[in-house]
Amino acid sequence: MVALWVIGSVVWLAVYLVFQTLDSFVQGRWSLWLRTHSIQVTKGCVIWSLKLAVPTLKTWCKIHRRVLRLFFQLGSIVGVMACCILMLGLVITGITMYLIFVSCVVTQSIFWRLDPWQLANKFPLISSFKKLLMEVTNALLFHLMKWLKLDPELPLTVSWLLCWVGLLVILPFHELGHAITAYVEGIGVEKVGLFLAFYIPGMFVTIEESLLDLNTKSRLRIVCAGFWFNLLLCLLSLVVVFLLPLLVAPFFRQQMTVSGFISTGQESSRLLNCFSIGDGLVSVNNREIRKLDDIKEVIRELTSETFVGICLNKNNITSSKWFRPFHMCCPGLSSDSWQVEESVWKCFVQSSFFNTGYPNAVCISEEWLETQEVALGFCEDKLVDDQYFVPYTGTGGRLVSLKRWIPSEQNYHQTVLVTSPDALLHSVKWTEYVPRISPWWLYKFLIVWNPIGKFEQFFRILFILSAFIGISNMAPVWRMDGEDVFSWLLTYFPLPMTHLEYLQKRKRWLGYFSFLFILSFVLFFILMDLNN
Incomplete structure (x- = not known):
C-alpha cells in the first residue's frame, strides 16, 4: 500500500514537471488557458473552481428558513460536543504516546512486544492501561468491522475504486451542508471548488466575507453543517444496507x-x-x-x-x-x-x-x-x-x-x-x-460479477468514510472545520485576555492539537499491531 502511494506520488510529480517544462517552451500559454477555464495546477494538486449560482436553492432556503435554522442549530450542538470529545481524545492520545515512550525507553524494547509479566512488574499502571487499550481497540476496530461485514479479501483495486467513488459522493454532500446553511443565514456563496491531491479528491466552498459579521450561533451553524450532513449520510447508508434485501427482493x-x-x-x-x-x-x-x-x-x-x-x-x-x-x-x-x-x-x-x-x-x-x-x-x-x-x-x-x-x-x-x-x-x-429469473448465461454473469454485493459494500464503505471525514473535520486542528469551532469556544475561556493573547493562545493550542492529531494515526497503527 505504501509502495503504491509512493509510486503514484512520484508519477504525479513527474507529470507536473513535464507539464511545467513544456509550458515554459510556449511562454506559459497552457497555464493561461487553464486559468481562463478556472483550472489551476500546482505541485500537489489540480484545482478547478467556478462560481456557484443556484437561485432555486437560494429561494428554497429563504422559504424554509425557520425550520432549517432549527435543524442546523441541532447540528451545531452536536458538532460542538464532537469537537469537545475529540479534544479529550487527543489529550488521551498524548498521554498514551508518552506512556508508550517511557516504557520503551526504560525497558529498551517495543511497547507492543513487551512481556506482560515484565510490564506488570515494572509498570503496573501502564500494564493495566495496555490491557484497556487492547479491549477498547478490539471493540472499536474489529467489532465495528465485523458489524459492518467489510470483506477483507476484497481486491485492492475494487476497494480503492469504491473509496474513490465514495469520496465523490461524500464531499459534495458535505459542502452542500455549508452552502445551504449560508443561504439560510443570508450569506452568499462565492464559488465552489474541486481539487485532486495525489489522486485523492477534495472539495471546498468559499463563503462571502460577511460571515465574520454574523453572531456566534449563526457562524457555528454554518461551520458544523458539513459535519451534520456527514452524519445524515451515515444514517442514510445504514438504512440502505439494512433495507437492501427488501429493496432488491423483486429481482434477487x-x-x-x-x-x-x-x-x-x-x-x-x-x-x-x-x-x-x-x-x-x-x-x-x-x-x-x-x-x-x-x-x-x-x-x-x-x-x-x-x-x-x-x-x-x-x-x-x-x-x-x-x-x-x-x-x-x-x-x-x-x-x-x-x-x-x-x-x-x-x-x-x-x-x-x-x-x-x-x-x-x-x-x-x-x-x-x-x-x-x-x-x-x-x-x-x-x-x-x-x-x-x-x-x-x-x-x-x-x-x-x-x-x-x-x-x-x-x-x-x-x-x-x-x-x-x-x-x-x-x-x-x-x-x-x-x-430470481433469468437466462442461464445472465444468471451466471450476475453471480460472478455480484452487483448487489458490490452495491452493499459501497454503502458500508460510504458509512465509514462519511463518519471518518465528518468526525475528523470537527478536530481542533489547522484547515479543519473544528479550527473555527475551537476558536469560537476559546473566546468563552473564563480567564480575561487581550486580543493578542487570544491569537497567541489560539495558535499555540491549535499547534498542539494538530501535532496530537498526527500522533493519533501513529497510535492507530500501534493498536492495530497490538491486537494482531
Missing part, C-alpha cells in the same frame, strides 16, 4: 452461491470438484446456511473440540473394498512414508482413541465417503455394531456434509468430504444475492 433472493474459486492447494481442488460456479449452498452438517455469517459460525464449530464423525459397522471395516489399513494414510500413527496429499484415502480414528491413545484407525475411500451421512457426536443406540469414527486431526481436516442446490439440474445434492473448515471461506468466493 438471498442464497449463498459460489461465484468463483481461489486456488490454495489440495483443499481448493477438493472443493472445486464438489462445487461449480452458480451452485447454491443450502446447509453444512445439517445446519441451514442463509448468509456468510452462518458459514463463519459453522467454521468456528468445526474447529472446536466437538468433532463431526461417521458411524461405521465394525464388520465392514475388514471386508469392504472401501477401507484400507491405517498405515496407508494416517501420518503420525504409522512409520510408513505414505504421501497423504496424493492419496484418495482419508484417515479416520475411533473417537475413544483421543482418550486412550490406542490407534483404532482406518483409511476410508473418498468415493464411498461422499455417499454417507454424518453423525453429530455419537451413534444411535440401535446401531449396536457401529463405532463412531472422526477424521484424524493430524491431517488437519474435518468431516463436512454439504447440501448443494444445482441450478442446471434443478435438484439437490448431498456430499460428505474431509476438508479444512477454513477452505469454505478461503478457497471459495461467495455471493449472497442470486437473480
Whole structure:
C-alpha cells in the first residue's frame, strides 16, 4: 500500500514537471488557458473552481428558513460536543504516546512486544492501561468491522475504486451542508471548488466575507453543517444496507452461491470438484446456511473440540473394498512414508482413541465417503455394531456434509468430504444475492460479477468514510472545520485576555492539537499491531 502511494506520488510529480517544462517552451500559454477555464495546477494538486449560482436553492432556503435554522442549530450542538470529545481524545492520545515512550525507553524494547509479566512488574499502571487499550481497540476496530461485514479479501483495486467513488459522493454532500446553511443565514456563496491531491479528491466552498459579521450561533451553524450532513449520510447508508434485501427482493433472493474459486492447494481442488460456479449452498452438517455469517459460525464449530464423525459397522471395516489399513494414510500413527496429499484415502480414528491413545484407525475411500451421512457426536443406540469414527486431526481436516442446490439440474445434492473448515471461506468466493429469473448465461454473469454485493459494500464503505471525514473535520486542528469551532469556544475561556493573547493562545493550542492529531494515526497503527 505504501509502495503504491509512493509510486503514484512520484508519477504525479513527474507529470507536473513535464507539464511545467513544456509550458515554459510556449511562454506559459497552457497555464493561461487553464486559468481562463478556472483550472489551476500546482505541485500537489489540480484545482478547478467556478462560481456557484443556484437561485432555486437560494429561494428554497429563504422559504424554509425557520425550520432549517432549527435543524442546523441541532447540528451545531452536536458538532460542538464532537469537537469537545475529540479534544479529550487527543489529550488521551498524548498521554498514551508518552506512556508508550517511557516504557520503551526504560525497558529498551517495543511497547507492543513487551512481556506482560515484565510490564506488570515494572509498570503496573501502564500494564493495566495496555490491557484497556487492547479491549477498547478490539471493540472499536474489529467489532465495528465485523458489524459492518467489510470483506477483507476484497481486491485492492475494487476497494480503492469504491473509496474513490465514495469520496465523490461524500464531499459534495458535505459542502452542500455549508452552502445551504449560508443561504439560510443570508450569506452568499462565492464559488465552489474541486481539487485532486495525489489522486485523492477534495472539495471546498468559499463563503462571502460577511460571515465574520454574523453572531456566534449563526457562524457555528454554518461551520458544523458539513459535519451534520456527514452524519445524515451515515444514517442514510445504514438504512440502505439494512433495507437492501427488501429493496432488491423483486429481482434477487438471498442464497449463498459460489461465484468463483481461489486456488490454495489440495483443499481448493477438493472443493472445486464438489462445487461449480452458480451452485447454491443450502446447509453444512445439517445446519441451514442463509448468509456468510452462518458459514463463519459453522467454521468456528468445526474447529472446536466437538468433532463431526461417521458411524461405521465394525464388520465392514475388514471386508469392504472401501477401507484400507491405517498405515496407508494416517501420518503420525504409522512409520510408513505414505504421501497423504496424493492419496484418495482419508484417515479416520475411533473417537475413544483421543482418550486412550490406542490407534483404532482406518483409511476410508473418498468415493464411498461422499455417499454417507454424518453423525453429530455419537451413534444411535440401535446401531449396536457401529463405532463412531472422526477424521484424524493430524491431517488437519474435518468431516463436512454439504447440501448443494444445482441450478442446471434443478435438484439437490448431498456430499460428505474431509476438508479444512477454513477452505469454505478461503478457497471459495461467495455471493449472497442470486437473480430470481433469468437466462442461464445472465444468471451466471450476475453471480460472478455480484452487483448487489458490490452495491452493499459501497454503502458500508460510504458509512465509514462519511463518519471518518465528518468526525475528523470537527478536530481542533489547522484547515479543519473544528479550527473555527475551537476558536469560537476559546473566546468563552473564563480567564480575561487581550486580543493578542487570544491569537497567541489560539495558535499555540491549535499547534498542539494538530501535532496530537498526527500522533493519533501513529497510535492507530500501534493498536492495530497490538491486537494482531
